[in-house]
Amino acid sequence: MSQQIVPPRSSAENRARVVVGLDGSAGSRAALEQAWLRAARSGAVLDVVSVLPVQHVWSRPAPDVQRQDEALADTQIRARALVxxxxxxxxAGAVEVRVRAVPGSxxxxxxxxxxxxxxLVVGSRGRGAVRSAVLGSVALHCVTHARCPVEVVHAAPDQRASGVVVGVDGSAESFGALRVAIGEAVARGTTVRVVAAWEVGNMWSDMYALTGPEKNSVRTRLQDAVASAVADAQQEAADVHSRPPLLTIDVAEGPPSDLLVTAAEGAELLVVGSRGHGAIRGLLLGSVALRCVVHAPCPVLVVPPPRRAAPAEEELAPATAQT
Known part of the structure; x- marks a missing residue:
């Protein structure tokens, strides 16, 4: 397929968008390439956003609007040049692109x-040996706060990689990630590897052996739950797609994040669900998803849980006793 920028169309506002953050770094360039491919596969508009940090200090609270406008114009020119x-x-792919520069955080x-x-596609600052310390506050904030799936791309992903890996643990969030992974595999024309991990917590005594479930029981329950979810997802995919992807299931004992990172070797994408429900999403991303974002060798797509409808007014009213 030829590569080109499609002229803007009047209907763009009603079409799906893929947003990518661009700041000129190697990580953001890799994110731009992945976002382009994502937009080309789905027919979405590629919304390239370059942010100009604007800081207000006490000594000069009033910003210089003219200089800010000039800096924004220069930032947009640089972003367009990189595109x-x-x-x-x-x-590859013909994509409609919009490039804009905005001020702020x-x-x-x-x-x-x-x-x-x-x-939303963002690059990782993951340079050096201790990647957990340099994931980047921007990428971490996006993963924990964005309401749409967020793909974190490390610099120079392996172009020979193939296959989509998804982590499933029996939760509703992971089953949502499974459906997204199937859609990703369909768009890419590849397979899905479902990885389900379980482990028995470390204890200082033999108490867990007396009170906890047997290992075989835990494994069997997880296998049954994952098999059922995969069967449902396969049926949904068959109803929607003419050629649903091939799915394989791996159930293994061990730390989930370690097994997922290992399974992602050679994959083109790792999909994980976010635990991000509640008021403080930054604390509820989940250690498994966070470790995968930091350590996986391939791009990681973090899928947020579905939005919950606001409770009805009568549900918020305090209960009153009736006599």
Whole structure:
């Protein structure tokens, strides 16, 4: 397929969007390439957002509007030049692209830009040996606060990789991630590897052996739950797609994050569900998802839980005793 930028269409506002954050770093360039491919596969508009950090200090509370506008214009020119450079190097697919520069906090601006989007793609700052310390506050904030799936891309992903890996643990969030993984595999024309991990917590005594479930029982319950979820997801995929992907299931004992990171070797995408429900999402991403985002060798797509409807007014009213 030829690579090109499709001229904007008037209907773009009603089409799906893939948002990507661009700041000129190697990680954001890799994110741009992955976001382009994602938009090309789905027919979505690629919304390239470059954020100009604006800081207000006490000594000068009034911003210089003219200088800010000039900086925004320069930022947009640089972002457009990088888009053109990626296109000239042969990224595949015809995509409608919108490039914009906005002022503000990079993390907050990207989360706001991604509201209502099909996906947000961000680069990782993961350089050096201790990647957990350099994931990047922007990527971490986006993963924990965006309401759409967020793909975190490390610099220079393996172009020879194939297959989608998804972690399933029996929770509703992981089953949602399974459905997303199937959609990703259909769009990419590849397979899905479902990884379900379980482990018995470490104890200082033999008490767990006396009070906890037997290992075989835990494994059997997990296998049954995963098999049932996969069967349902396969049926849904068959109803929607003419050629649903091949799914395989691996159930293994061990730390889930370690097994998922290992399974992601050679994969083109790892999909995990987020535990992000509640008021403080940053604390509820889940250690498994966080470790996968930090340590996986391939891009990681974090799928948030579905939005919950606001409770009805009568549900919020305090209960009263009746006589």
């Amino acid at each position: 053109d450079e990626v296109v000239s190097e042969g990224v 990079p993390a907050g601006a990207l989360v706001e830009a991604a509201e209502g989007a099909a996906a």
